[in-house]
Amino acid sequence: MRMMKAIAVKMILVAFLVGPGVAQSADRNANTSKTEKYRLVWFEDPATTATFVWNQLGGEPAVLHYGPRNFDRKASEYPWKKKADRVVEFDGMTNCMVTLRDLEPDSWYFMVLSDDFGVSRRFYFRTAPDKPEPFTFIAGGDSRNFRDVRQDANTMCRKLQPLFVAFTGDMINHDNAIEWGEWLDDWQLTISENGRLLPIVPHRGNHEARAASIPSHFGMPDDSYAAFNVGGDLFRYYILNSQIPADGSQGDWFKSDLVENAKGVTHLVAGYHKPMRPHTSGKSLGQNSYKWAELFYAAGFDLVLESDSHVMKRTLPVKPDADSPGGFKAAIGDPNATIYVGEGCWGAPLRRADVNYPWTVDRASFNGFDWILVTPKAIFDKTVKVEKVSSLGEVDLKDPFKDPEGLALWKPEGGDEVLEIPAD
Numbered sequence: 190m191r192m193m194k195a196i197a198v199k200m201i202l203v204a205f206l207v208g209p210g211v212a213q214s215a216d217r218n219a220n221t222s223k224t225e226k227y228r229l230v231w232f233e234d235p236a237t238t239a240t241f242v243w244n245q246l247g248g249e250p251a252v253l254h255y256g257p258r259n260f261d262r263k264a265s266e267y268p269w270k271k272k273a274d275r276v277v278e279f280d281g282m283t284n285c286m287v288t289l290r291d292l293e294p295d296s297w298y299f300m301v302l303s304d305d306f307g308v309s310r311r312f313y314f315r316t317a318p319d320k321p322e323p324f325t326f327i328a329g330g331d332s333r334n335f336r337d338v339r340q341d342a343n344t345m346c347r348k349l350q351p352l353f354v355a356f357t358g359d360m361i362n363h364d365n366a367i368e369w370g371e372w373l374d375d376w377q378l379t380i381s382e383n384g385r386l387l388p389i390v391p392h393r394g395n396h397e398a399r400a401a402s403i404p405s406h407f408g409m410p411d412d413s414y415a416a417f418n419v420g421g422d423l424f425r426y427y428i429l430n431s432q433i434p435a436d437g438s439q440g441d442w443f444k445s446d447l448v449e450n451a452k453g454v455t456h457l458v459a460g461y462h463k464p465m466r467p468h469t470s471g472k473s474l475g476q477n478s479y480k481w482a483e484l485f486y487a488a489g490f491d492l493v494l495e496s497d498s499h500v501m502k503r504t505l506p507v508k509p510d511a512d513s514p515g516g517f518k519a520a521i522g523d524p525n526a527t528i529y530v531g532e533g534c535w536g537a538p539l540r541r542a543d544v545n546y547p548w549t550v551d552r553a554s555f556n557g558f559d560w561i562l563v564t565p566k567a568i569f570d571k572t573v574k575v576e577k578v579s580s581l582g583e584v585d586l587k588d589p590f591k592d593p594e595g596l597a598l599w600k601p602e603g604g605d606e607v608l609e610i611p612a613d
């Protein structure tokens with residue numbers, strides 16, 4: 190029975206994830222335009238909407254040519270074109286932003302930029318499904334300091350081919366032009382050899398000291414919080430901002446969004462930077478983010494993604510309880526209980542994982558991220574170690590949650606390599 194189920198899931202995944210049969214063209218990766226530092230950003234309904242951002246190095250902002258069929262770099266062959274909606278001068282870059290709307294769900298789109306100088310390489314991406322279908326995503330954060338680790342983690346994202354990456358803050362160490370330039374260059378490693386863009390879902394961390402950084406580099410709303418569904422009612426994701434009050438206008442929005450949009454959703458997941466209860470003594474308690482704990486519990490959030498501490502952790506399903514250690518108690522079997530994972534190490538200096546709670550499954554100190562499969566029956570989470578990246582194989586898109594050759598997983602003591610969170 191179990192095997193039958195596995196085969197059924199695999200078949201659905203094949204239908205969803207197998208590529209668009211992209212024709213190979215010798216010059217598809219040439220770039221004669223003055224554009225660079227590409228990123229595709231998701232924060233609005235990703236079944237129909239995507240924001241593409243690039244740095245224009247000279248001349249007028251490029252025009253985006255796009256459509257459902259591949260015309261390689263022949264810009265004029267694409268059926269649609271769109272000029273930049275916004276141009277933001279920031280950190281010495283000319284960040285051009287185009288938001289594509291009214292896209293078809295679960296569909297491939299191909300595109301190029303053309304400017305006064307020439308045409309960019311050919312890119313393509315897939316919109317999110319709007320019906321309940323399995324998909325994978327990656328969650329992690331804190332890429333601040335060590336570019337070699339950051340580049341390795343980015344390369345791993347490319348090899349694992351998730352639907353999107355939820356990046357939970359602290360991209361950079363110093364919030365300045367040099368570090369953002371380097372970070373955006375390193376992000377190019379997430380683009381596949383034949384131009385597939387991996388959407389990023391950005392979150393603000395404390396090292397994004399300027400409130401304008403995330404909006405200016407990714408086109409996010411000013412306060413950098415938002416929510417969207419993937420797979421219709423299968424999954425709703427909340428991008429929260431732990432650098433501004435958790436209550437106040439963000440809290441009001443969050444509460445009303447839960448009332449309007451969370452009912453009937455199978456899996457509720459949130460991500461933000463500052464953990465409620467860091468698993469290192471080097472960090473103080475997240476009193477601001479802890480204000481969300483009751484809301485998560487009341488709404489029945491399944492999984493919450495935290496960052497900032499530069500350790501890795503996994504908790505039991507917990508519920509907030511002021512009289513229990515750390516303000517939580519284990520609530521195994523409680524359909525409203527929430528599992529917390531994180532806490533961010535994508536190249537930031539590792540800290541000692543020296544704090545433990547009765548409801549902690551395990552914690553450890555290594556560079557890694559969470560690789561997550563969402564299905565109608567359950568969420569599955571593997572915590573992946575960033576190591577031996579050059580010998581790591583690529584995910585077989587016919588079986589997109591199967592470990593590629595050479596993938597190292599964390600085995601939490603007292604837990605499973607693959608965490609299963611049933612739909613409830």
Ligand SMILES: [Fe+2]
Pocket residue numbers: 359394395396462496497498
């Ligand atoms: Fe941080």
